[in-house]
Amino acid sequence: MAGSGPWVLDQTLDVRFTRVSVPGYGPVTTRAYNGAIPGPTLRLRGGDTLRLTQVNALPPNPPHQGGHNTPHHPNSFNLHTHGMHVSPSGDADNVLREFAPRTAAEAAAGAAEPRYTTTIHVPADHPAGTYWYHPHLHGATAEQIVGGMAGVIVVEGDVDEVPEIRAAADVVLCVNELKLKDGQVPAFTSGGWMTGIPSTFTVNGTVNPTITLRPGEVQRWRLVAATAFAALRLTITGSKGAMTVHQIAQDGVTFGAPVARESVELAMGNRADLLIRPAAPGRYELRAEAVPGPLMTIEVTGPAVEPPMGLPAVLPPGRPFLDASEITDPHADREVVFHADPKVFAGDFPNAFRMLGPDATPPADPAGDLTRDPSYGLFDPDYTNHTLRLGAVERWTVRTDETVPAFNHPFHLHTNQFLLTHRNGERLHPPVWHDTVGLTGGTPGQSVTFLVRYQDFTGRTLAHCHQLHHEDLGMMQTVDYVADRDHGAGRHAPPPRDGS
Structure with missing residues (x-):
């Protein structure tokens, strides 16, 4: 430590x-x-x-x-x-x-x-x-x-010194999603590779481990969704229904106060810090929607803690909020659209997983059918999609045009966390810091708007879909953080795509 x-x-x-x-x-x-x-x-x-x-x-x-x-x-x-x-x-x-x-x-x-x-x-x-x-x-x-x-x-830092949190057991819970056949991970040989192999979920390396608490005891759980394909809508359920948990952080950034929830949604790559305080003895299960069995069993047993351990009323916020008034160039909003075109390529990986919008990777044939184009919106390691100036505050809108609700394209930006201000056009009160945010399909598919300030570090890195099958197949863009104020906003304008 x-x-x-x-x-x-x-x-x-x-x-x-x-x-x-x-x-x-x-x-x-x-x-x-x-x-x-x-x-x-x-x-x-x-x-x-x-x-x-x-x-x-x-x-x-x-x-x-x-x-x-x-x-x-x-x-x-x-x-x-x-x-x-x-x-x-x-x-x-x-x-x-x-x-x-x-x-x-x-x-x-x-x-x-x-x-x-x-x-x-x-x-x-x-x-x-x-x-x-x-x-x-x-x-x-x-x-x-x-x-x-x-x-x-x-x-570790300031939030760990809050008396009620310092008194709680600090429990790391890493949820891994394994794809196993005959005791090993098969080679990734086709676009449908993952669908034929059920996922095996482990928590800290064990299928459905058991954790023990006393009634009235508080534990601080650090939940990590180290999953490649599965989003996790988590609940703790027992014979008397769902247990209320108190979330104190999202994606590493502490809230200003605990938030009571009966479910916690984690896209692939998300983290949530929770305070757990069961009131009554019994057997509970940590469950994820669409996962057949429990991720973990919780046994609440032993003599009750009297009086029950306390929960903090306020917390040291991990980051100050941004405001739209801080946007450096209100005419330079960025837009990303997650889009998949089926049967574009011959061979075992036929589908094109694209990131579209004004900064999309240009097509190989600007005059051709962009739905069949082999380059448009796909990752090109030699192309810079976004040039981002240090100190600038910008607004991004990211959406998916998937129509199937089960399809999820989590957006992840490297290096700088972003402040989620709107989901599906509805303002969040309060906004929430993220580094990864899930976007499920529908009619329409989900959208998010966030503010981000590019701080401290220069260099080339990535923004991408954190459904890792899609990332490996090209649903990724290059971002370049630069200090040069005269470099411009790095905008590119490939031809518009019909319907995008």
Whole structure:
């Protein structure tokens, strides 16, 4: 655990195929951090430095014949500190790096397993809260995360010193979504790969573990949705109905006061900090809508805590709110539309998962049928979709034109958290800080509006759909944070798409 002053946390993350015991499921052979699902929890404070040495002990990558927006290099990876406001450049939170394994020739010659270093300086004023880390190499992300490559980062700080929170047990609950067949993760070989394999959900590496509380006891739960494909609408239910929980943070940013809820919605990548205080003994279950069994069992037993432990009335807010009056250029609002076109490509990955809008990647043929275009709105590592000037405050509107409610396109922006002000045109009171926000389909599909200030760090990084199957297939854009005030807003104007 981090000390009272700035320090350096040195941690080795060793990645290799490991036979992992998953209680409630059985043995699994998978890529894992340090032989476990999830990887180790990393605890820091603002001002600290995280130095990770990552060993790639995976076998050589198989040959790849497709384009960059099809799965490839499953045995290469890198590291993303999801939600953290840290540098996206150099050897920090740089998801454009590749940590490659040994080649076949190097392995045959007995070369050492390669080691890669990630060094992240956490700003002194970084919001205290719950974050997570995972690989983010384009083309390999989904397969690796559904094998369990994920871990939790806790940034400690002011909220942890609130007396009622300091008195509560601090419980990290990492929900992993595993795709397993015959005890291993099948290779990502087709666009329909995930649909034929049911998800296995674990909490801290166990299928339906049991946690124990006393009546009147308060626990602080740090819930992490380390899922690739499944959004989680969570409830705690017992024989007398749903248990009320008190949410104190979203995506690592503390609220101004606890919010009582009977359900908590987490898109893929979201986190929620909750205070749990059961009143009566009994057996409860943490359940997610559309997941057949419980994620976790809660046994409330033993002598009651008298008087019951308290809940805080107010909290130190993790970030001050932004206001529309702070928008730097009211004529430069950004718009992103998540859109899928079926049967565009030949082969095993026929569908085009696009991010459209004024900053979409240009089409290969501007005069042709954009619904069939092989480039339009798809990730191009050599194209900058958004040039974002440090210090600017901008408004984004992000929506999906999916019509099926089950389809979810969570929007995730790297490096800078954003303040969600509207959902489906309705103003939120109060607004809520996020780094990832879910957008489900419908008629119409959902939309969100947020404000964001680009702060502190320059460099190229990403905005993308956090349904990781879609990300690997091209539903991603490049953002470039720049300090040059004369660089402009980075607007691009490909031809409009009919109906978009």
